[in-house]
Amino acid sequence: MDTQKLIREAKARFKHQENKLYLQEKWLPKLSFAWAGGMWTATPALLAFLESAPESVILADEYGNPINLSTAEFKKEAWRVYTSTTTAWYDEYQKTQNIR
Amino acid sequence: MTRGVVLFAHNNGKDDYYGMAAATAKRINFFLDLPVTVITDTNSIREIKYKFDQTIIIEPDTTNQRKKSSWYNKGRYKIYELTPYSDTIILDTDYLINSTTLLDAYKLDTDFVCHNKVKWLLGGNDQEYFYKNFISTLWATVIRFKKTSRTQQIFETMGMVQENYDHYTNIYRFSGGMFRNDYALTIALKTVNGHFTNPGDYFPWKLLHVPLDIKVYRDTLTSYTFVGVDKKNEKTYYLTVKDTDFHMLNKNNFMELVA
Numbered sequence: 457m458d459t460q461k462l463i464r465e466a467k468a469r470f471k472h473q474e475n476k477l478y479l480q481e482k483w484l485p486k487l488s489f490a491w492a493g494g495m496w497t498a499t500p501a502l503l504a505f506l507e508s509a510p511e512s513v514i515l516a517d518e519y520g521n522p523i524n525l526s527t528a529e530f531k532k533e534a535w536r537v538y539t540s541t542t543t544a545w546y547d548e549y550q551k552t553q554n555i556r
Numbered sequence: 557m558t559r560g561v562v563l564f565a566h567n568n569g570k571d572d573y574y575g576m577a578a579a580t581a582k583r584i585n586f587f588l589d590l591p592v593t594v595i596t597d598t599n600s601i602r603e604i605k606y607k608f609d610q611t612i613i614i615e616p617d618t619t620n621q622r623k624k625s626s627w628y629n630k631g632r633y634k635i636y637e638l639t640p641y642s643d644t645i646i647l648d649t650d651y652l653i654n655s656t657t658l659l660d661a662y663k664l665d666t667d668f669v670c671h672n673k674v675k676w677l678l679g680g681n682d683q684e685y686f687y688k689n690f691i692s693t694l695w696a697t698v699i700r701f702k703k704t705s706r707t708q709q710i711f712e713t714m715g716m717v718q719e720n721y722d723h724y725t726n727i728y729r730f731s732g733g734m735f736r737n738d739y740a741l742t743i744a745l746k747t748v749n750g751h752f753t754n755p756g757d758y759f760p761w762k763l764l765h766v767p768l769d770i771k772v773y774r775d776t777l778t779s780y781t782f783v784g785v786d787k788k789n790e791k792t793y794y795l796t797v798k799d800t801d802f803h804m805l806n807k808n809n810f811m812e813l814v815a
Contacts, residue, residue: 459773459775459781462773462783463781463783463794466783466792467792468783468792468793468794469791469792469793469794470793470794470795470796471678471793471794471795474677474678474793474795475795475796477675478675478677478795478797478800481675481761481762481764482797482799482800485760485761485762488660488760489663490663490664490665493665494665495663495664495665495760518755518760519755519756548798552796
């Protein structure tokens with residue numbers, strides 16, 4: 457049976473709050489990335505910190521391991537992960553906003 | 557280093573776990589491009605079109621009971637000895653792969669990783685605890701491990717818990733009777749880690765479960781609609797998910813989706 461027809465006939469309502477949580481669970485973990493032997497999360501705080509960091513910096517990764525990083529390359533990768541993930545998250549979220 | 561996925565598939569007279577394993581294996585090949593080995597028994601195996609990377613025959617432990625039927629889930633701890641791969645992902649056969657997410661497990665610099673957090677799609681409790689709500693249950697649904705002395709200890713300890721399940725039921729005060737690999741894993745990992753928590757042992761994303769009372773419909777190869785009734789107001793709700801792996805408790809519904 458066609459799913460849309462089934463939803464109409466069952467008078468089912470789209471659960472927006474559940475959708476928001478699901479998308480969070482789907483996309484937030486994708487902000488994690490491996491770099492220089494460590495695991496990182498591309499958060500706004502990390503990106504902001506890197507803006508003012510010197511050429512090389514020692515940072516503790518997600519598991520508390522201190523790692524010496526080249527700031528420019530690391531920043532580029534962190535921004536790439538952040539932008540691609542949040543863009544995909546935003547697009548999928550927007551597509552569901554008008555569903556009833 | 558050899559990578560691959562292993563599935564346990566023992567039919568219990570009610571559910572066709574071998575058929576489910578073949579369906580799951582096809583999706584693993586398609587999305588993850590990994591070989592799949594099935595661990596099964598002579599009563600479950602049958603002629604199918606799909607060819608597993610390897611088929612390993614063992615004698616199933618048939619002593620576990622669930623809802624008046626048998627559930628041949630014991631013996632998962634033997635995976636350490638049985639796996640033909642040095643870097644293994646072990647999955648429940650009813651885990652529906654719809655993305656490449658599991659490949660991210662290989663980016664984690666660890667010899668063992670499992671889920672410590674879950675989300676029930678469209679309902680249910682998010683996390684399960686035991687021992688006076690003190691110990692958060694881990695999930696044996698998806699595990700990735702390399703062969704090391706530590707992972708050998710983890711699986712051997714799971715075996716010890718299985719063999720002495722009544723004893724551990726008393727100590728940890730979870731509901732006894734039906735053996736659960738989730739509980740055995742939780743106790744084993746805690747024991748091997750000296751009752752400390754090692755964050756590196758957990759996937760950085762949640763395990764998504766689909767409760768029994770949620771009906772799932774397939775829209776495309778990777779897109780699904782979940783339909784359920786809210787028991788409080790008896791209204792029907794739905795949710796669509798895309799490119800997301802999830803674990804289905806309803807085996808019949810699972811087979812409808814992969815047919």
